[in-house]
Amino acid sequence: MKAFKALLAVLAAASLAGCASATTGPPAAGSTAVTASQSPKASESSARQQILFDPCKSLPREVVMKAGYDPNNLEPSDFDGGSYKFLVCDLSSDMYSLGISSGNISVTEQQAQQKRDSPTKVVTPITVAGRSGFEARDPSRPNMCTLAFQASYGEVLLTRYQREKATDAGLDVCDGMQQTAVTIAAALPVGRRAPA
Template structure:
């Protein structure tokens, strides 16, 4: 699996709203893009500084456990809602912990993984347009794709690898006069400021 395919895999495999093609409105998925789920017990053994079977650092930051209601409210999402379904997955040699959140306008899936930002950037999906950005001093990219106009992704570096955010809008942003990537950097800045010490 190409590193960039995990952006689409994250949306289609575990997003609250799924993944729709702007041209057809149909759910888009691919066997190569869908990461397999790993057991929660295996993920629970990850501790800071340890390594996974791939030899990479295990992912200590857990979006479902480590983001407080106050932080979620500052990010603009329901502080009382967390979707822990498919909360861990293995994509190729990469391991991720994920969690879903929602607001009146968007669903948001946050993944914390042991893949690096450079690895993600080196393997984008066809059609991805990546805009370099900086999140509290961390290297990152905002990702758009004209074929998936309901989604916007942003990923930035951590000491463990990266945090990837994928936001999905329920209605076509252009129909509402909105930009699906509007304010995603602000959301990422709040998230980055709330990461556990050392991440």
């Protein structure tokens, strides 16, 4: 999952750099990842909201199992970009690995970055349980599917990588992603902070 975390850092930083104004500037190049054992912090920018959902701490076991992943094998982390933050949970199954990132950047920012990220990337608007979002596929990375949907504080970003077993079975990496997103969206809290 190191590749996923590196991709998340690049996508998030580039997303905000592309939307940065002359007064705020892009995120610092030295942005670092910290462990999820630290309490979630409010973003340093008053324009960003507090993240209300920490996927590794907030997702019930039955939701993780319904999505097809092992609830005993969750890897928490977080990414602090200074003016924005992601709380990350990596899950795995025989067929896929899934990164769930809960962040205080908007779906619009993320969608714009996906389009800038690769000229061949196909970004399709979708709705997840009444929430606006998108699904992104990059022909140059056929084993990866990205999906994001709106949350009250920003977005939930799902990045799934297909394992060899799923490829050998002829499965499409994005098959079932929208249903996984609906399952996760149903577990989002309303009006409270993520657990410390």
